[in-house]
Amino acid sequence: MAERTSSRRIVIVGGGAAGIGAAGAARGTDRDAEITVYTEYEDAAYSPCGIPYVHGGEIPDFARLFLGTKEQYADAGIDIRYRTPVRAIDPRGRNVRVGDGPPVPYDALVIATGWDYGRPDVPGADLAGIYYMKNIREAMRWHEVLEEVRSAVVLEAGPLGMEMVTALCHRGIETHLVDPGPWALSMATDPDIVAPVEESWREMGAWLHFNTKLEAIRGDGNGQVRAVATTDGEIPCDLVVVCTHKEPRTDLGAAAGLAVGSAGGFAVDETMATSVPGIWASGDCAEIPHGVSNVPIQGLSGSHAYAQGKVAGVNAAGGRRAYQPVYVPWAMVAGTWMIGGVSFSETLATALGIPFVTGQAQGISRARYYPDVKPVMVKLLAEPDRLRLIGAQMVGGEGIKERADFLAMAVRTGITLRDLATMENVYSPPIGALNEPIALAAQDALARLGS
Amino acid sequence: MAERTSSRRIVIVGGGAAGIGAAGAARGTDRDAEITVYTEYEDAAYSPCGIPYVHGGEIPDFARLFLGTKEQYADAGIDIRYRTPVRAIDPRGRNVRVGDGPPVPYDALVIATGWDYGRPDVPGADLAGIYYMKNIREAMRWHEVLEEVRSAVVLEAGPLGMEMVTALCHRGIETHLVDPGPWALSMATDPDIVAPVEESWREMGAWLHFNTKLEAIRGDGNGQVRAVATTDGEIPCDLVVVCTHKEPRTDLGAAAGLAVGSAGGFAVDETMATSVPGIWASGDCAEIPHGVSNVPIQGLSGSHAYAQGKVAGVNAAGGRRAYQPVYVPWAMVAGTWMIGGVSFSETLATALGIPFVTGQAQGISRARYYPDVKPVMVKLLAEPDRLRLIGAQMVGGEGIKERADFLAMAVRTGITLRDLATMENVYSPPIGALNEPIALAAQDALARLGS
Structure with a gap:
């Protein structure tokens, strides 16, 4: 609505590491830009990577995980709109639709919509007691639930699953790891390297079920998880922690015509520009070539997301920076x-x-x-x-x-x-x-x- | 005396990291070689680098510092002659003189005679209570002396001096550091980097005297240290720990005609060969080009000495290995x-x-x-x-x-x-x-x- 034609209007969709990195770098590149970040959540700029360590007891409270106060971002000239999902992108009109309001115009758009867990495609996936660890407010609620949990199943031994097995053991919860692979993090590791880790989990009291597929999640009469059924038999539990693969969230961008690559993320060039002019993408919704194989990969770390966000932010603000292939x-x-x-x-x-x-x-x-x-x-x-x-x-x-x-x-x-x-x-x-x-x-x- | 003309006779002078590294590598290169190590000391193959940490109390005893038993070396076919200084080298006759015995012939000779502290050229340098930390048996004796020491002066803030200031503070001894340089390790550091270290020493109770020259060591009536005189005034103390620069021990080799380089160590090529055919040198008695400046330097770490010894040992035993310039x-x-x-x-x-x-x-x-x-x-x-x-x-x-x-x-x-x-x-x-x-x-x- 406001006629601020002289300053560059940069819109960022997503308030995670990539989005916040983009906002800060855009501000550093163009002091006069009008920078708006939309996030569906009520917070931005906290460290989800710290959540397992609060659950495990190493970090005393969730408050520490926030990077800055909302005021600090406002003071830096970054306008973060909380609980404000972007509904659609119009690349021709160069605007986004937010809620029921009029189109919000942009000169440059950064998509940093992140990822979702691969949802278990089994009966019972809608029961209560299934924890998808991601949002900090939900994590705070689950932290209270953990007080009552006696037995938990962690689904899949990716990085987060490995952290959660360790954290739940620290808390003294009977912990079962269920993974279809032959050993932990089998896409990245060899069995001899991971063997000491698995041995230490067993010493901490964990039960490891490898080469094991989830078949169903079973509930009690109240719709609450009571067990998981697997190819290794039924495992009674009060809680299921879903730590499946990160799937890029591309629905919004794909609907606007952004090309998606072979790994399922937005295809971007070395400036993090997508296939559509005026739109950049960064973080877990994008895919990046591996430096050795040149094969596109996605689902990297918060450090990668932040660095990619900074590159996207610089370029969206009229600067020029390249992101390197990754060696991870x-x-x-x-x-x-x-x-x-x-x-x-x-x-x-x-x-x-x-x-x-x-x-x-x-x-x-x-x-x-x-x-x-x-x-x-x-x-x-x-x-x-x-x-x-x-x-x-x-x-x-x-x-x-x-x-x-x-x-x-x-x-x-x-x-x-x-x-x-x-x-x-x-x-x-x-x-x-x-x-x-x-x-x-x-x-x-x-x-x-x-x- | 024995006529073992068929196997290569390798003589190594020195039982420190370089000498022991040379012996092991020579054995690995030539299974049949006759390998003899001469050392003036009653031990070989211990870690002098651990001594400050025994004094400081982090390591509970000196026994841990030994790398292997004398039997293990004998079992490996390495004949170590303890308390047996080599008196002279005859490169033409390819033999060494040991004690009063007949010449000991060699096919290949490795000199690993190490270093000595620069001796303070001041009055009182012959008093009792001046500790040159190097030999482990002497360190054991000084460890008992430390029980009675109330105040100590550490001369020069090189790496060992810095370790000893820390160790003596850990023991609760009043510790003074006297150094002619403007800050600790001033040849390798900038003041902003070393400032937190100096601040922590002060918090531990140390007194730091930089830009300060030693003028004399003063004794009591019994010839025992009671103070040092410096350009910063007199400092009462019971003990002086000399941690001055490492001076390469080259007298034996120099007398045999080995070229000495600009840093005072034996000049060697990339195979650690000296200027004299059939003789290699390694460790702190040799000098090595710096990779950036190409300037020869010496007085590096035990890890460097060990690696250089291995290169010398391989080459002395008929193999071929090169040592790289150092970046330290x-x-x-x-x-x-x-x-x-x-x-x-x-x-x-x-x-x-x-x-x-x-x-x-x-x-x-x-x-x-x-x-x-x-x-x-x-x-x-x-x-x-x-x-x-x-x-x-x-x-x-x-x-x-x-x-x-x-x-x-x-x-x-x-x-x-x-x-x-x-x-x-x-x-x-x-x-x-x-x-x-x-x-x-x-x-x-x-x-x-x-x-």
């Missing part, structure tokens, strides 16, 4: 371990027909005589000919995140096993061992090659 | 912090006339709301034109060693600020923050450059 370093605390990696596991490379050589080593995190020294197992995968790194997996007691970041850059920049075999490393008894585990794994690979 | 990642616990870096600081680059651009950031080690989240400050230096990394410094609460290893490889392989500014990073609340501090520092550098 990942790591987490699972059971009593840290586990992590980069790009391809042996299992995945084999499944995709990607040739590789490998080496691995069991190293340590500090001098072997220093208190609290921890094991650090490293497995490396490399191209057979040029020996450039194409993947890594690690499990250990400390320093896994930093090594995963390093090895992601190593994959991206073409660092070889020979480089890693001769890497220098810090040796200081409280913080680093004489031999760096990454170097030992690279040396093992070269030894297997006889070179 | 370093890190340590100092005060209540971890501090570390790679190659050049701003101070050093400026002193050497090396041009650079810089960026820095104060990041965090975990999600900002996760318990025990720690600050991580990163400063990066890069070439002004190509933006390739040439140095880094960090101070923080965790993950410093792993980041230093990463950044050393980044310097070696020509990774740029643009690469680091767009690096992917693990984001997982207990182990990694949304924004990696290294990426933030690189982004800061690019922002300063307006690019």
Whole structure:
């Protein structure tokens, strides 16, 4: 309605990491832009990644998960419209429909609508007691429910499922993990790397049901979950935590004609521009090429969403920034371990027909005589000919995140096993061992090659 | 005396990390070689790097510092001759003189004679109560002395001095650090990076005397240290811990005609071969080119000595292995912090006339709301034109060693600020923050450059 023709009107759909990243970067690029963020939720800019740790008791309250107050965003000139879903996008008219109001015009639109869980397609999926962890207000409500839960089933051992198994065990809830795969996070890991994690879950009291399909969720007379039926038999439970694959939320954009790619997310170029002029997409609703295979992938981390959002925001505001292909370093605390990696596991490379050589080593995190020294197992995968790194997996007691970041850059920049075999490393008894585990794994690979 | 003409006779002078590394690698390269290690000490293959942590109380006893038993070396076919100094080397006759015995012939000789502290050239340097920390048996004796010490002076804030200030404070000893430089480890650090460490030492009760020269060590009537005289006045003390620069021990090799380089260590090629055929050198008695400046340097870590020893051992045994130029990642616990870096600081680059651009950031080690989240400050230096990394410094609460290893490889392989500014990073609340501090520092550098 207002005639503010002189300033750029940037509309952002979604208030998660990608949307908030886009808003901040757009503001940094164009001080005069009119920036509006629409979110269907009553909050924006909190960290959903912290929710499992509140449930597990490591973080004392949900309040800590908020990044900023609503006033801070307003002060920064970012107008966030809460509980305001966008109903439709008109790319020709360059406007969006919000509620029953008149069309809201935009000069640039960023779609950051995120993802939803794959819903279990089984009888009983509408019972009470099925928890889709995502929204913080709902998480607060479920946190109270957890007080009464004696037995829970976690569906699928993706990253969130692994965090939730660990969290529920911490709380002393009898926890069952049900996963159709052969081991935890089997798309990204090999069984030898994940074995210590699984062993520690069992020691914490968890029951692991791999190669197991969910067949139904069964309720009591009040419509409340009482068990799940699986190919491994019936498992009594008070709660089902759904941690299935992230499915990109593309309905709004697809209806407006945005191209969707092979991984199910919006197809974007390196500026995060979609197939439709004036519209960018970022975060879990978009897909990004993998740097080694060039295959589009989606469902990455909050850090990726935030970084993609910033790129989209800069470009939407008239700047120019490119996003790189991804190599996907990942790591987490699972059971009593840290586990992590980069790009391809042996299992995945084999499944995709990607040739590789490998080496691995069991190293340590500090001098072997220093208190609290921890094991650090490293497995490396490399191209057979040029020996450039194409993947890594690690499990250990400390320093896994930093090594995963390093090895992601190593994959991206073409660092070889020979480089890693001769890497220098810090040796200081409280913080680093004489031999760096990454170097030992690279040396093992070269030894297997006889070179 | 024995006529074992068919097997290669490898003699190694020195039983530290370089000598033991050489012996093991030689054995791995030539299963039939006759390998003899001579050491003047009664032990070999322990970790002197652990001594400060026994003194500080973190490690409960000295026994843990030994790497293997004497039997294990014998079983591996490595003949270690303890308390047996080598008196002379005859490169023409290819033999060494040991004690009063006949010449001991060699086919290949590895010199790994290590280093000595620069001795303070002041009156009173021969008093009792002056501790040169190096040999483990002497350390055991000094450990008992420490029980009675109330006040100590640590001479020079190199890496060992920094560890000892921290250790003595842990023990509750009144500790004074005397250093002629303007701040701790001033050859490798900038004052802003080391400031939190110095502040934490003061909080632990240490007294820091920078820009201060030692003038004399003063004794009581019994020839026992009672004070040091400095340009900052007299400091009463019961003990002086000498942590001056490592001076390479080259007398034995130099007398045999081995060339000594500009840093005072044996000049070696990439195979660790000295200027004299049939003789290799490794560890702190040798000097190695710095990868960025190509200037020879010496006095590196036990990890470097061990890796160099392995290269010398392989080559001495008829194999072929090259050692790389060094970029020198370093890190340590100092005060209540971890501090570390790679190659050049701003101070050093400026002193050497090396041009650079810089960026820095104060990041965090975990999600900002996760318990025990720690600050991580990163400063990066890069070439002004190509933006390739040439140095880094960090101070923080965790993950410093792993980041230093990463950044050393980044310097070696020509990774740029643009690469680091767009690096992917693990984001997982207990182990990694949304924004990696290294990426933030690189982004800061690019922002300063307006690019």
